[in-house]
Amino acid sequence: xxxxxxxxxxxxLQLGAIFLLLGAFALRARSQDPQQQPTEQQPADQQTPxxxxxxxxxxxxxETDPKSAGCVSCHTAIDSATMHPSGTVQLGCIDCHLGKADxxxxxxxxxxxxxxQEAKHRAHVEPRFGRDARSSATxxxxxxxxxxxxxxxxxxxxxxxxxxxxxxxxTAGCHVNEVRKVRTSMMTTGALLWGAALYNNxxxxxxDPHFGQSYH
Numbered sequence: 515x516x517x518x519x520x521x522x523x524x525x526x527l528q529l530g531a532i533f534l535l536l537g538a539f540a541l542r543a544r545s546q547d548p549q550q551q552p553t554e555q556q557p558a559d560q561q562t563p564x565x566x567x568x569x570x571x572x573x574x575x576x577e578t579d580p581k582s583a584g585c586v587s588c589h590t591a592i593d594s595a596t597m598h599p600s601g602t603v604q605l606g607c608i609d610c611h612l613g614k615a616d617x618x619x620x621x622x623x624x625x626x627x628x629x630x631q632e633a634k635h636r637a638h639v640e641p642r643f644g645r646d647a648r649s650s651a652t653x654x655x656x657x658x659x660x661x662x663x664x665x666x667x668x669x670x671x672x673x674x675x676x677x678x679x680x681x682x683x684x685t686a687g688c689h690v691n692e693v694r695k696v697r698t699s700m701m702t703t704g705a706l707l708w709g710a711a712l713y714n715n716x717x718x719x720x721x722d723p724h725f726g727q728s729y730h
Contacts, residue, residue, distance in 0.1 A: 570685060570688055571687035571688060572687070573603075573604045573605070573606075574604060577606075578605055578606040578609070579606070580606070581606020581607060581608045581615045582606045582608070582615055583618070584614065584615045584616055584619075585608070585613070585615055585637070586607070587618045587619040588619045588630075588633075589607075597610070603688075610682050610683070611639075611669065611670050611673060612639050612666055613637055613638055613639055614636060617633055617636045617637035619633055620633060639664075639669075639670035641663060641664070641667045642662065642663050643662075643663065646667070665678050669681065669682055676696065676702065680693055680694075680697075703726070705725060705726035706723060708723060708725040708726050709721065709722065709724065709725065
C-alpha cells in the first residue's frame with residue numbers, strides 16, 4: 515500500500531507506534547520495580563484497618579449530647595434537635611455546623627447583653643468579613659464574596675452548601691454518593707436556566723448559554 519508520508523494516515527500510524535513503544539517501556543519498568551511487585555495478602559485478622567474519615571453514623575446519644583449542649587442553651591426554639599428526627603442517626607450540632615458546644619449562655623443573661631454576645635462569639639465560627647457577623651443566616655446578595663470566606667464559616671451557616679458538603683453531609687458513613695451525584699448533576703452545572711433567562715429578557719443577544727454559576 516502506497517502511503518503518502520505527509521498524509522494524515524501516515525501521521526496517525528506514527529503516533530500509534532510511538533504510543534505502543536511508550537506503553538511497552540512503562541510495563542517493563544513497572545515489572546522491574548520491586549515496589550510494584552505484588553505482596554502476599556495478610557490474613558484479615560492481621561491487616562491494619564483503614565481509617566474511616568469522620569464516622570458520624572453509629573454514634574450514641576451519650577456521644578452526641580455533649581456536641582449540642584452549649585448550642586441548645588441558646589437555640590431553644592428549634593424545630594428538631596437533629597436533622598434526622600426519626601432517630602435513625604444520632605448527630606450533634608457541631609458534627610455538621612462546627613463551632614464550640616462547650617460554651618454556654620450565661621444564666622439569666624438577656625439576648626442583647628454583653629455576656630450573651632460574648633458567649634455567642636466564642637461559640638460561633640467567626641466569619642472573615644465583619645458584615646457577615648451580624649447574623650448567622652445566609653446573607654442577602656453576598657454574590658462572590660463568599661468565595662473568599664473560610665470553609666468553616668460556610669459550613670457553619672449551611673452544611674449543605676456544595677462548597678463544603680463533602681466534609682459535612684458527604685463524609686464517610688453518611689451521604690457520600692448523594693453529595694457526589696448532586697455536585698456533578700445537570701441542575702448544578704447546567705447553564706440552560708441562566709441562558710434562557712438572559713436571552714428571553716433581552717439581557718444577552720445569543721441563545722447559546724455563556725453564563726453559569728456553580729460552587730463545588
